[in-house]
Amino acid sequence: MSENPVPTPGKQPQTPSESQQPMRVLRQFRIVFNAVKSHFRQVEREAGVGGAQLWALSVIEQHPGIGATGLARELDIHQSTASNLVRALVERGYVTGSREGADRRTVALHVQPAGREVLQRAPMPFAGVLPDALASLDPATLAQLESNLDQLIAELGADDEAGSVPLAQL
Numbered sequence: 001m002s003e004n005p006v007p008t009p010g011k012q013p014q015t016p017s018e019s020q021q022p023m024r025v026l027r028q029f030r031i032v033f034n035a036v037k038s039h040f041r042q043v044e045r046e047a048g049v050g051g052a053q054l055w056a057l058s059v060i061e062q063h064p065g066i067g068a069t070g071l072a073r074e075l076d077i078h079q080s081t082a083s084n085l086v087r088a089l090v091e092r093g094y095v096t097g098s099r100e101g102a103d104r105r106t107v108a109l110h111v112q113p114a115g116r117e118v119l120q121r122a123p124m125p126f127a128g129v130l131p132d133a134l135a136s137l138d139p140a141t142l143a144q145l146e147s148n149l150d151q152l153i154a155e156l157g158a159d160d161e162a163g164s165v166p167l168a169q170l
Helices: 016-047 051-062 068-075 079-091 113-121 129-136 139-156 160-164
Strands: 095-100 106-111
Touching: 016 051, 016 113, 016 129, 051 068, 051 079, 051 106, 051 113, 068 079, 068 106, 079 095, 106 113
Parallel strands: none
Antiparallel strands: 095 106
């Protein structure tokens, strides 16, 4: 295979380095995705719950009495996804829900001792390695990354609704 740049109609010929850039960036995405996947496997192995459940459990621990709507907001996920996470945590005995407030419609969530044991066993960060790494970036870098990813998402024609699904559930 030749290293000579191939002319594209309407574009300048690429240098060998430029022609390899998409593959280098793809490799970077693979590294990121594999780091995330490895962390989720470690969570599952050490804590016995999925990454999204662990994050939800940690948020409920930090905000006793939070409801499913508040949990969805904290995790930046869809309300129905948060409700499914809560249902799974309740079924496993990690969380209880009780009707509180004047109208008794909202369910306040509380971590139970079994849920606290899971949190003690689980590797950090509870939110996952990607949210933790993103939060550590300086604002200018994060703004540039956001802008660049917006362009990539537009190029993919991807559905914005996919952004409300936790990575651990992909």
